[in-house]
Amino acid sequence: MSFLKKLSPFYNLIICYIVVSFILRIVLLFHPITQASFSTIDALKIFTIGIVSDFFVFIIASCFLWLYLIFISNNKYYKPYGYIILGLLVSLFLYIASGKSILNEYGGALPKIGLIFVGIKTFLFGLLLFVPKYRDRIRFWLFSFVLFLFVLLILQNAISEYFFWNEFGVKYNFIAVNYLVYTNEVIGNIMESYPVIPLFSGLFLIAGIASYFVIQKSKAYLQNIPSFVEKLKISGIYFVLFAFSLFAVPKLAQLENSQNTFTNELQANGIYRFYLAFVNSELDYFKFYKTIPNNEAYATLNKQIPGINGFSTLRDIKSAATEMHKNVVLITIESYSADFMKAYGNDQNITPFLDKLATESLLFTNFYASGNRTVRGLEAVTLCLPPTAGESVVKRKDNKDKFTTGSVFKEKGYAVKYLYGGDAFFDNMEDFFTGNGYDIIDKKTLTPEEITFSNVWGVCDEDMADKAIKVMNTEANTGKPFFNHWMTVSNHRPFTYPNDKIDIPGDAKSRDGGVKYTDYALNKFFTMAKKEAWFANTVFVIVADHCASSAGKTELPVDKYRIPAMIYSPGFIAPQHYTNLVSQIDLMPTVFGILNFNYQSKFFGQDVLKADYKPRALIATYQDLGMIRDNVLTILSPKQEVKQFQLTLIPKEGIEDDFQLYYDQKPLKTERKDLINETISFYQTASDVLKEKKYNKK
Incomplete structure (x- = not known):
């Protein structure tokens, strides 16, 4: 068997992930919420950079697959190693079951999860140790289950990305992270909003069919389990790709720089977006956004909010009439x-x-x-x-x-x-x-x-x-x-x-x-x-x-x-x-x-x-901070970026002037520095008073 076939579980799952992601991008591209037209350059970025990003993200995500495959071996069941390993697993199980393990220090469901995982691992190891006659068959079914689980997660992620897009018109962001915390409301919402049984029945059916082909193409790994030297080679290749992926994924994300927001969203990898949202739940304004000297920021704010003094928004509100x-x-x-x-x-x-x-x-x-x-x-x-x-x-x-x-x-x-x-x-x-x-x-x-x-x-x-x-x-x-x-x-x-x-x-x-x-x-x-x-x-x-x-x-x-x-x-x-x-x-x-x-x-x-x-209005997402004034929208974004758009009313017949909603947003031809500084003053000082606890009651 060629060495390449011993990498088959990896490359077959990568192909599966890229194909599913490719189809998902096409579906999202034509989704009704995707209100944009795309140039040839946009389309190339979406599908080329997107696919390359998917490849490297999967390399990182497949670390558990590498760990599982690298420990498939017959040698560990030979005497005395098999009994020593089983004894260690039983001891670990009893240690967690005692309620005094390190997992208990973290509390929550972690001790129970650890106990279930080690218990299953101990049972399966004992089964493979004491029933060598059925070892190959049991191992094949475990191997099949692991690959099925990966395929299922790939498809489940695609469905989740679709429904998230259907709701918000973007890839995963803060909201997706929050959904992990409030599982009761979110799972309940899914159960009540969508036909869950047909949906998941279809998911398991498609996952089963796709897994069958992946397993058939990958089972050569079990038919001739790699030797120790071959596993070292596999690990070496994986570590090199893993290290390069850690460098490549954020670099590729920097290429999400189109003026068309939907292009950036479709180009992005959803899993990496989720990771970014998870680690950046709080953004330090002074680190990521354009700033001006603090005294200048408060002086500019004073022109917008009369009566404030110094580095604070504190002021007296007085009325001539009776309260x-x-x-x-x-x-x-x-x-x-x-x-x-x-x-x-x-x-x-x-x-x-x-x-x-x-x-x-x-x-x-x-x-x-x-x-x-x-x-x-x-x-x-x-x-x-x-x-x-x-x-x-x-x-x-x-x-x-x-x-x-x-x-x-x-x-x-x-x-x-x-x-x-x-x-x-x-x-x-x-x-x-x-x-x-x-x-x-x-x-x-x-x-x-x-x-x-x-x-x-x-x-x-x-x-x-x-x-x-x-x-x-x-x-x-x-x-x-x-x-x-x-x-x-x-x-x-x-x-x-x-x-x-x-x-x-x-x-x-x-x-x-x-x-x-x-x-x-x-x-x-x-x-x-x-x-x-x-x-x-x-x-x-x-x-x-x-x-x-x-x-x-x-x-x-x-x-x-x-x-x-x-x-x-x-x-x-x-x-x-x-x-x-x-x-x-x-x-x-x-x-x-x-x-x-x-x-x-x-x-x-x-x-x-x-x-x-x-008059002005302040509008924002979790990372784009905007101000509307004089029919100009000024947006502050991470990496000290600033954009300005001219807002031109698109009148709709039958609606009074006061209630017209829609504006054409075109990049401003000549920068309005005064509006940039005013926008910065609002957001920089707001960040400052929160950071320095100056917005506390007393």
Whole structure:
């Protein structure tokens, strides 16, 4: 047998991985969410650099395959070695089972996993040792299982990448890493959103067929097991390729530099993207982004936020009028894009209640979300802080005792609560809100009688509306004003909700249905609230956490950040349109201004109704940090990169000027240095105050 055939398990699996990745790229290229055209150069980069990157990534990922193959041997079963090895395995098993192993120091499921793994290994080694007659057959089936497992993982990863793309329009990022942490919600979401049994049945069938061919082409390795010298040669070749791969993979990733974001995403290797997201959950702004001297950054910020002094955002907010301690109810709506509403051009009548409420409210027609995840929306309305690079503050370790909207209300004598229909453990919400003085009302606090419908994300919005009314009635009876922040859940995949509520069935799993049901539940909430005595003394703030989709042709497609926002208080706030540019971080400072609050503020967000407000919006992903001003989008990216785009309105017939959504984003011909410095000032100082703990409550 030639030496090349002894490498057959490696190269057959590599071929399998590259073929699957090639097919996946074609599928994603023609996916409806891939809203871009590709030049010949783009296509060549996607498929050539992409394939080369896949090759080297698989070399790194196949280290476990090398380890398994290199230990296939008959010599280890000869006396006395076989009995010595078995004795060591049994001793290791007993050591882990004793509960005093090093694995127990790490806790969790690790000791159990270790015990199962060593137990299976011990059993199989004993079987091969004591039943030599069937050793070759048993080894073949184990060999087949290992190759099947690799093929299955290759196909499973492809399916996961497809569904991730289907949801977000990108390869793996922070969200995929988070999904590993919150497995209950994520697995439940998959179970409820997709036909899991047919999907996995098909997966196992295809994996079985593909594995059959891989096994047939690779079984020569077992028919003539490599000698010790040959294994040294195999290991030498593998180590050289492994070392080169460690160098090549990040270098190839640097070639993801097209102006077409989709080209970069399709060219990228999903597994490597996942690794990058895992190790870079926090990005040091001062290491990765363009900076200016700190004194210059704060001086520039002072021109945007009057009243701050020195290296801080601390300033006095004074009102000439008397403070009003009205109740405040903040409702953040899950995944709610502006284009769901009639005013922005939607003709499907999926938001009839909010369409009507908008005509009775102070409506912000040009309002932008800070990010594309719920934690970013919560961060924006709670901390009123620009979306700094990396993970949201909500998810960070240093997330407690911050200066928040809740802390301002508490100083004014308010009861402060966070209401959430799911388990507030998800996305670290419980840790964040309790660590900042909020009381939590979530699914765990509801009695079985209070739950009429739930899915993996929590109880339906109607149930939470009922609970919210009960909570507010109790608070009103204390005589203290209350601030309640309610986060909805029903407008989220799998979009299931009670049947016979709206004209879209609850089991249709339709996004339009999820939107319309949430609208229905909010209508029910306000219908109940209007009957309560506290309603007339309450300000209601309604805003989305983020858009339903964040995918687009550029790093920050501005239409994917446009969300509805309104303040409703009949008899107190007159219905009107506020048409200037507004950021999500400005919403609650504006509410404080309406209530004439006097307080010391650290917020970057401002009262947009004040004469000194300079319109701008701050939007970001976990790594691209943007500012919209003067119809220019400035983006700061890692490696000190800066891009600027001219925003040219693409008018849509039948929509009022105030509600036009879509812009053409073309690279700016002449650099606007002033806007670059202003953008840097916001993000650099925000990073600085968090890093130096200057954004803490005291």
